[in-house]
Amino acid sequence: MFKKKKRHHQVLPAFGLSMGYTLVYLSLIVLIPIAFLFIKAAAISWDDFWSIITDRRVLASFQLTFSTSFMAAFINAIFGTLIAWILAKYQFTGKKIVDAIVDLPFALPTAVAGIALTTLYAPNGWIGRFFEALGIKVAFTPLGIMIALIFIGLPFVVRSVQPVLQELDQQYEEAASTLGANSLQIFMKIILPTIFPAILTGFSLAFARALGEYGSVVFISGNMPLKTEIVPLLIVTKLEQFDYVGAAAVAAVMLVISFILLFLINFWQWRISKKYETV
Amino acid sequence: MxxxxxxxxxxxxxxxxxxxxxxxxxxxxxxxxxxxxxxxxxxxxxxxxxxxxxxxxxxxxxxxxxxxxxxxxxxxxxxxxxxxxxxxxxxxxxxxxxxxxxxxxxxxxxxxxxxxxxxxxxxxxxxxxxxxxxxxxxxxxxxxxxxxxxxxxxxxxxxxxxxxxxxxxxxxxxxxxxxxxxxxxxxxxxxxxxxxxxxxxxxxxxxxxxxxxxxxxxxxxxxxxxxxxxxxxxxxxxxVYRFLGRVNEVNGRYIRPHEVSLKRAPLGESFPAKVVHVHFIGSTVRIQLTRLDEDILFEAELNEEKYREIGPIAKGEFVYAQFTKLVDFDFQQKVKPLPQKESVL
Incomplete structure (x- = not known):
């Protein structure tokens, strides 16, 4: 089933052993738990399954989760790239601190982040009051959910793009400028295509993370069914009501959609890089 | 076009x-x-x-x-x-x-x-x-x-x-x-x-x-x-002299390997030398030698014609070498002042 594709000599001849470990590890940690999820969901009839997942409240939460996650990942792709650009291309005082701050969302317990964001963006909070004056509600709306998801997804884009930008050879930009290209053209035609696969990687990681995010969102969303209830919360709610089958059904659908989306993004990325990577 | x-x-x-x-x-x-x-x-x-x-x-x-x-x-x-x-x-x-x-x-x-x-x-x-x-x-x-x-x-x-x-x-x-x-x-x-x-x-x-x-x-x-x-x-x-070609240095003076003349018998100001190595590089023959009187390594280059004249040379043989056109930059500089380094054109 798993064979090495080419039989060229390798210095470290441990394919069999390392592949074996990989399979066992992946099975124990990822595949078996997921398989159980599907087994659990399969315990009910198709009609029951269909009525669970087409429930208005469930559909609304799917729509909310995917749209806010997508928007958050999209915004992160833009601003994360900007931050990566600053960190990779310029020297400035306090750069190390900025670099460390980027990782904070990784380290901070998500509940802490959620409470902090809610406090800030609540109608009477430090930032929320300014939005309130403009008639925009942030906390307890999809907008608030999106902000929490942007927060937790930021490091993924920065850390994917930054090393690629650092490795970027100056000579391509120089070649483009001697050929008459202006700064915008150099960025759009030379730099962006080179870093785009890395941006896509960061985007899909941030998107995947946002889909499963629970801790930081539950505080800022307000959890109103049909309005601000995300899928992970709905699953927890079902579990608390001992509706294990319902929870498994919703989770299974969530998993399949996520898998398809991530697969498509990766396929796109593979298509781009295949075109001009060294053969 | x-x-x-x-x-x-x-x-x-x-x-x-x-x-x-x-x-x-x-x-x-x-x-x-x-x-x-x-x-x-x-x-x-x-x-x-x-x-x-x-x-x-x-x-x-x-x-x-x-x-x-x-x-x-x-x-x-x-x-x-x-x-x-x-x-x-x-x-x-x-x-x-x-x-x-x-x-x-x-x-x-x-x-x-x-x-x-x-x-x-x-x-x-x-x-x-x-x-x-x-x-x-x-x-x-x-x-x-x-x-x-x-x-x-x-x-x-x-x-x-x-x-x-x-x-x-x-x-x-x-x-x-x-x-x-x-x-x-x-x-x-x-x-x-x-x-x-x-x-x-x-x-x-x-x-x-x-x-x-x-x-x-x-x-x-x-x-x-x-x-x-x-x-x-x-x-x-x-x-410039050193950078533009191979050079033998002889007490602060210089000579290119192809200007070194080799003979089988002593002639004029020649000195005896022992052949250390012979390389055939296409049409030229590069020979490394040691001066017997001063124990200095130097190089000679012969084209096919010159090499045929002197006959096959093998490692370990003794020949007589002559440095006829030694270049001396200190001397040159004293005799005729050179143009300014920065503005040659």
Missing amino acids: LLGEGKMGITIEKVSKNFGEYKAINNVYLEIPSGDFTALLGPSGSGKTTLLRMIAGLENLDSGRILFNDTDYTNKAVKERRVGFVFQHYALFKHMSVFDNIAFGLKVKPRHLRPSKEEIKEKVYDLLKFIQLEHLAERYPSQVSGGQKQRIALARALAVEPDVLLLDEPFGALDAKVRQELRHWLREIHEKLKITTIFVTHDQEEALEMADTIVVMNEGKVVQTGTPEEVYRRPVNEF
Whole structure:
């Protein structure tokens, strides 16, 4: 089933052993738990399954989760790239601190982040009051959910793009400028295509993370069914009501959609890089 | 054929640049006439690449001026200089096909100057024909060889009809045979286009073989400027002499290996020497010897004719060597003062 594709000599001849470990590890940690999820969901009839997942409240939460996650990942792709650009291309005082701050969302317990964001963006909070004056509600709306998801997804884009930008050879930009290209053209035609696969990687990681995010969102969303209830919360709610089958059904659908989306993004990325990577 | 008016002379006036404490370029004055094929020759760290990049505008100057046909270009942006720059490692855009690479300079022109799609296509195919790589138009840079990459890089630079062509160690990354081919090819292109061309090299053979004018650089300064024959036959100092060919040093004086004469019997001021090694390099024979009277290693080079005259020489044999034309730079400098180092032209 798993064979090495080419039989060229390798210095470290441990394919069999390392592949074996990989399979066992992946099975124990990822595949078996997921398989159980599907087994659990399969315990009910198709009609029951269909009525669970087409429930208005469930559909609304799917729509909310995917749209806010997508928007958050999209915004992160833009601003994360900007931050990566600053960190990779310029020297400035306090750069190390900025670099460390980027990782904070990784380290901070998500509940802490959620409470902090809610406090800030609540109608009477430090930032929320300014939005309130403009008639925009942030906390307890999809907008608030999106902000929490942007927060937790930021490091993924920065850390994917930054090393690629650092490795970027100056000579391509120089070649483009001697050929008459202006700064915008150099960025759009030379730099962006080179870093785009890395941006896509960061985007899909941030998107995947946002889909499963629970801790930081539950505080800022307000959890109103049909309005601000995300899928992970709905699953927890079902579990608390001992509706294990319902929870498994919703989770299974969530998993399949996520898998398809991530697969498509990766396929796109593979298509781009295949075109001009060294053969 | 591909270029309009390529008449562009370059003047470099008292240009200096430091990288921190290090003087990369130290008060350089240089005039490059229009249509000339100039080599900037020097060891690594001599400032030749920095100087080339300054002409392109890729490097700022600390002081001095750079003029293109009497117009001050010192502060002109790179994209406005109309220079074609060819990089040592080609710098082809990996995500673009060969066609798109060559078309790049045309496609980024401001809208009112940009040729139509058909015109771009025609021009790119003209260039591809010119470099004899029409069949590779749709390939990506990763799918062509090093020599082809460098030809594509040159076509890309020529597409925008530059006034000056600058090449930074253009053949440095290629193997010996391809390098030889490309040297001839580049020279031919220059004959056809007559575009002012400056290339950087650390290979004296390459400079002697290709250039109309050689600018020898060392430690950020221009040491000598002249035709290949001038710099080879009348080097202004020890550095140039040593850099332009193989050298035997004899008590502060110098002689090239091919000027050492070997005899079987003593003659005049000859001295005995023992053969240490004999190398056959194509048509020349390079022989390493030790002087018996002073125990110094030296080298002699014989062409086929001379080697036949003296007969086969084997390791361990004894011969008599004569240094007839020893060059003495201290002596020369005392006798006739040399022109100023910085302003040779």
